[in-house]
Amino acid sequence: MSATTEELRLLADIGGTNARFALQSHDGQLEHIEVLQCAGHATLGDAMTAYLEGAARRGAAVQSVRRAGIAIANPVEEDLVSMTNHHWSFSISQLRAERELDTLLVVNDFAALAMSLPYLAPSQRTRIGGGLELSGRPIGLIGPGTGLGVSGVIPTGTDWIALAGEGGHVSFAPANREEVAILDMLWNEYGHVSAERLLSGKGLELIHRALSGKQAAAAAITQAALDGSCADARRTVDCFCAVLGSVAGNVALTLGATGGMYIGGGIVPRFGALFAQSTFRQRFEDKGRLGAYLARIPTYLITEQYPALRGVAAMLSRAH
Template sequence: MNDAAFACPRLLADVGGTNARFAVETAPLQFEAVAVLACADYPSLGAAIQAYLGSVAARCSTPIRHAAIAIANPVDGDQVAMTNHHWSFSIAGLRDALGLATLAVVNDFTALAMALPQLGPAQRVQVGGGAAQAGRPIGLVGPGTGLGVSGLVPAGGAWIPLASEGGHASFAPGDVFEDAVVSQLRARFGHVSAERLLSGPGIELIHECLSGKALGAADITRRALDGDCPDCVRSIDVFCGALGSVAGNLALTLGATGGVFIGGGIVPRLGALFERSPFRARFEDKGRLSPYVARIPTWLIIEPYPAFFGASAILTGQLAEQH
C-alpha cells in the first residue's frame, strides 16, 4: 500500500437511521477514538461530524484531509436524503464544509460487503454447516433499523461490491403463519417488503400480529432472552426463520457459494436464541435446490464495527485512483 493511497489520519463513519459511528484511522485498519453519536441529537450529519472532530482534535497532530462515510441509504449522485432519518446533504458541499480533500460516500452495506474478506475467525461465527468455495460470490444481509442487502463478486484479484436495495424486494411467506402476517400487513401497507418484517419495526409487527399487543422491539428481544414471554420467543423465532428464507434466496440469486454473512445490529444481540432458531433450516429449505444451498456456509458477523474495514478499503481504492 503506497503512502498516497493510505494518507493517514483518515475519518471513517458508519451512519445508520439511529446512530452514527465514527473513528479515526491512524494506520492500516487501526481504528482509534471510536464514538457512537445518536442521530437525533444533531440537526445534520455535518453537525455530528463537527462535534466528533472537535472531540478528537487534540489527539490528531495532523489535520484530517480524507474521509469515507458508509450510510444507510441509496447513494446515487451528489445529493443524499436519508430514508430512515431526516438528514440530507450534498456530498461536495459536505466535503467543502469540512475542509476535506476527499470524501467518499457509499451505501453502508456496500462498505460492509467490502469488509467481508478482511474478517477473521474472531470476527465471525459460523451458523450451521457448509464450506465456502474460494473466489466465488459472497452474499450479505443484515436487519437493523432497516434491512441491508449486498454482496461481493470476484473480479480478477479484486472484489466488486454490489450496491443493492434488496431489502425492499417483496417478502415471500414460508408457512401458514407468515401467510397470515403478510395478509395483515398488505391490508395496512400495500406492498410487503422483506424489510417490513426483517427490521426492528418488523419484530414489533410480527409480535403484534401474533399476540394482538403492541410492544417495542427492545422489550420483545429482552423478554424473549429472559424466556418469560412465549409470544416474544415465538416472535423472535418467526423473525429468524424469515431471515433464513431471505438469506437463502440471496444465496440462490447470487450463486453465493463463497458464503452468506449476516450483519446488522439485531441478530448479534439474540445469542442462543438465534443459534437454536429456524434460521439455518429455513436457509436450506429450497426444495430441489436444498442440497445446493446446504453446502453454502452462513456466518454471523460479531465484529462490533465491521463497516470501518470496508469504508477504509473503499477510500484507499479511491485515493489510489487519484494517484
C-alpha cells in the first residue's frame, strides 16, 4: 500500500455527512488525518483546499501532492459525479486539472472499504457470534451511515477485486408483523421502500416514529437506548439491528461470503454492547434451509477508525 516516491499522496473518504482526509507518506503511513463536515463547504474542491491549507500550516509538504485517491458515497461510472446523499457534484477530469494532479482516482466508498478487509488485523475488528472464516474466499460488507453501503471483495489468486454496487437500495423485506407494520407506514409515504430507508440515520428515526408515533433524532434515540431511559428507543435499536442481520444475511448468501461478513459505517459502533446483545446474529442465520450455511460464516464489526482510507490507498497504488 505504500507510495512509490517521496511525494505525499492525498487520500479522502467522502460520505454524505463527513469528509475524511489524510496524506500518505512514502512509507505508507497516514498523516494529518482530519475530518471535515461536508455541509461546511460548498464543493468538494473547497473542502480539499481547506484540508490542504490546514495541513500546510501544520508543516506538511502539500506542494508535493501529485496523486490523489477519493472514495465517495456514490456510484462512480462516468466523469461527472453527483452525490446521492449530499449536494456536491463535480467532474473528475476538471477537478484533476484544477488541483494540478497527475492522477486522480475516484471510486465508490464501499468498494474502497471492502478493499481494506483482507488486511484488517484482529485488533481492528470485533467478532459477533460464531463461525469460521475461510481463507481466499469472498468477503462481504454492509454499513449503515447517512445511507446504506453494500460491497465485498472477491479473490483473484494473489489479489482482490472490490465490488462497487448499490445494494443498499434493494427492496426491504419484513420478517415479522412488527416490520410489516413499519413497511406499511413507509409504503404510504415513499412508495418503494429500500433497505437503506430503514438502515441509515434517517431510517433509525423512521423506525422510532413507526413504533412509537413520536419524532426523535437518531443521536437522541441511540443515547436513550444506551442509558435505558426510553423503552421505545431500545425497541427501535433492537429492530434496527434485527433488520440489519437479515439484510447482512442476504448479502452473505448473494456473495457466498464464506471469508466473513463485515459491518462498517458510522451507526452500529455507537450502539456499543446493545449490538452484541441484539438479535443481529440470530436474524443473520435465520434463512430456513440455508441457516446452517450462514451459521458457519463469521460476522465482524469493523473497529478500525479509517479503513476506507487504507482501501483507497491500495487502489491508488494499483492504478499508479
